[in-house]
Each structure stands twice: as structure tokens, then as C-alpha cells.
Amino acid sequence: xxxxxxxxxxxxxWMCIDCMQRKEHFVWIIIMVVLFPVGAVAYYFTVKSRAGSxxxxxxLQTIKQKNTANEIETNETxxxxxxxxxxxxxxxxxxxxxxxLEQKKYSLAIPQFKEAIERDSESNKARYGLSKAFHAxxxxxxxxxALEELVKMDRKYDYGNAIFxxxxxxxxxxLEEKALKAYEEVINSFHFFKAVYHYANLLDQKGEKEKAxxxxxSIIGSSKDLPDYKLEKERHWIDEAYKFLRKNGIxxx
Numbered sequence: 001x002x003x004x005x006x007x008x009x010x011x012x013x014w015m016c017i018d019c020m021q022r023k024e025h026f027v028w029i030i031i032m033v034v035l036f037p038v039g040a041v042a043y044y045f046t047v048k049s050r051a052g053s054x055x056x057x058x059x060l061q062t063i064k065q066k067n068t069a070n071e072i073e074t075n076e077t078x079x080x081x082x083x084x085x086x087x088x089x090x091x092x093x094x095x096x097x098x099x100x101l102e103q104k105k106y107s108l109a110i111p112q113f114k115e116a117i118e119r120d121s122e123s124n125k126a127r128y129g130l131s132k133a134f135h136a137x138x139x140x141x142x143x144x145x146a147l148e149e150l151v152k153m154d155r156k157y158d159y160g161n162a163i164f165x166x167x168x169x170x171x172x173x174x175l176e177e178k179a180l181k182a183y184e185e186v187i188n189s190f191h192f193f194k195a196v197y198h199y200a201n202l203l204d205q206k207g208e209k210e211k212a213x214x215x216x217x218s219i220i221g222s223s224k225d226l227p228d229y230k231l232e233k234e235r236h237w238i239d240e241a242y243k244f245l246r247k248n249g250i251x252x253x
Contacts, residue, residue, distance in 0.1 A: 008037035015040040019047070074099070090120035097129050106133040124150055124157055131162075135169060144169035144178075160190035167195060176202055193219050193237035200244070213248060216241040220252055 012032050019028045024047060032039035073081070080096040083089070097112030110133045116126035127150040134143035147166040150157055157163075167182035183199035186192060200215035219241040223231060231238075245252060 008040070012037055012040040015043045019043065074103070088119070090116045090118075090123055090126070093119065094123055094126045094129065097126065097133070101129055101133055101136075104136070106136045109133040122153070124154055128158065128162060131165060131169070135165070140169045140173035141175075144173060144175070155185075156189070160186060160192070164190065164192055164195055168198070171198060171202065176205070191222065193222070193234045193241075197237045197240055197244075200241075204244075209248070213245065213250065216244050217252075220245075 015032055016029050019032075028039075028043050028047070032043055035042070077096060077099050080092050080099060083092040084096065093112045093116035097109045097116060100106070100109035100112060110130060113126045113130035113133065116123050117130070120126070127146050131143045131146035131150070134140070134146060144166055147162055147169060151163050151166055155163055163182060164186045167179050167186055170176075170179035170182055180199065180202050183195050183202070186195040187199060196215055196219050200212040200219075203209075203215065204212035219238060223234065223238045226234065242252070
């Protein structure tokens with residue numbers, strides 16, 4: 001009799017451990033303890049035998065699965081690779097680069113865009129995608145090189161965002177003089193508040209304080225005529241301009 005009780009106790013403990021590993025509801029443990037040993041038997045046939053031996057993945061297993069998932073090609077990329085093998089068209093390389101770009105697989109996107117440009121020297125979309133991939137990886141000089149070629153062919157590409165991106169890449173790469181010239185063109189043609197703000201900051205760093213202040217004031221002045229939706233979009237740069245002016249002892253109404 002003692003042996004049967006011991007075996008039942010061992011079985012119950014086993015089922016309790018299994019319950020915790022599977023992360024089943026804690027009520028099962030209460031049932032197994034209160035209804036000893038019937039509760040353990042009920043758990044075995046209701047949960048364990050149906051679920052089999054597969055347990056909930058550990059944290060390490062989950063991380064491994066996520067990493068594996070990131071490495072798996074999607075249907076889109078697999079189809080594009082098949083098209084590339086068949087036709088070797090610049091368009092398919094460009095689309096594959098864009099797919100990798102959306103997945104944030106920048107190192108995989110770069111060679112696709114480069115190949116697209118090699119096969120079609122007028123592929124502005126591939127150059128733009130290449131610059132975005134380099135920028136996302138922090139390779140600002142290489143991103144600038146891609147945008148330089150793009151802007152040569154179309155200075156207004158993507159409604160001015162290409163040349164604005166070029167100015168940003170110059171600034172982030174530490175090429176201040178080139179950045180200033182690019183920002184000037186952006187401001188004259190598109191007047192993005194972010195461009196004006198960074199242009200003013202670069203002027204300030206060069207010691208041209210009055211010019212910098214004038215540019216910051218232009219942000220404030222232009223903001224007064226903006227519609228509400230645009231005002232909300234530019235709010236951050238307007239606030240930063242006010243901060244700059246206050247820091248330099250200028251208070252505006």
C-alpha cells in the first residue's frame with residue numbers, strides 16, 4: 001500500500017512539473033493536490049497525452065526561432081529570385097532590393113540595387129533604394145555618393161526629398177561645406193523646416209551667428225501661415241527654432 005502511495009505521489013509531482021513547464025493554468029496544480037491522485041490522472045489524459053511531449057519553448061528557443069524566421073526568404077523574395085534566374089532584368093533586382101529594404105535586411109538589399117544600376121544606369125529608384133540602405137546602416141558617405149548620381153539626373157526626385165537626403169548625408173558624414181550648399185538648394189526650392197533648422201545650426205557652428213538667427217526667425221515667420229495639419233507636422237522644428245533663439249537671448253511674441 002505504501003508503495004502505491006509513493007508511486008502516486010511521484011506521478012503527481014511529475015504531472016505538476018509538466019504543468020509548470022507547459023505553462024498551463026495553476027488551477028491544475030490545485031486540482032492535482034486536492035484530488036490526489038485522481039487529479040494527476042485527469043491532468044495526464046486531459047492535457048499531457050493530447051499535447052504530446054512538445055513543451056512551451058524556452059526564451060533561448062524563442063530567440064533562435066525568431067532569428068531563423070528572419071533568415072527565411074518570403075514568397076515575394078523567392079519569386080523575385082526565380083525571375084532573376086530566368087531573365088536577369090534590372091527591374092527584378094530593383095524589386096528584390098526594395099523587398100529586402102522593407103524587411104530591414106540592408107546588407108542584402110545593397111547588392112541587389114547595385115546590380116540593378118549596373119544593368120540599367122538610368123534606374124533612379126535603384127539609386128534611391130541604395131542610398132536608403134546605406135543610410136540605414138550608418139554609411140552616410142556611401143549614401144551621399146548614391147544620391148549625388150541621382151540628383152544629377154533629377155534634382156527634384158521624390159518631391160525634393162532626394163536632395164534633402166543628400167544634404168542630410170553630407171551633414172551626418174561631417175562634410176559641412178557640402179551640406180551647407182545642398183541645404184541652400186533645398187531651402188530655396190522646397191523650404192523644409194528641418195532643412196532650414198540644420199542649415200542654421202551649421203551656420204552657427206561656422207561662427208555666422210546672425211545668419212543663423214535670421215534662418216531660425218524665418219522658420220517662426222513661415223509657421224504663422226501654415227494650415228493646421230502642416231503646422232502639426234512641423235511643430236518639432238518650430239519649437240527647436242524657438243529654443244535656439246531663446247538660448248541666444250531673443251524672445252519672440
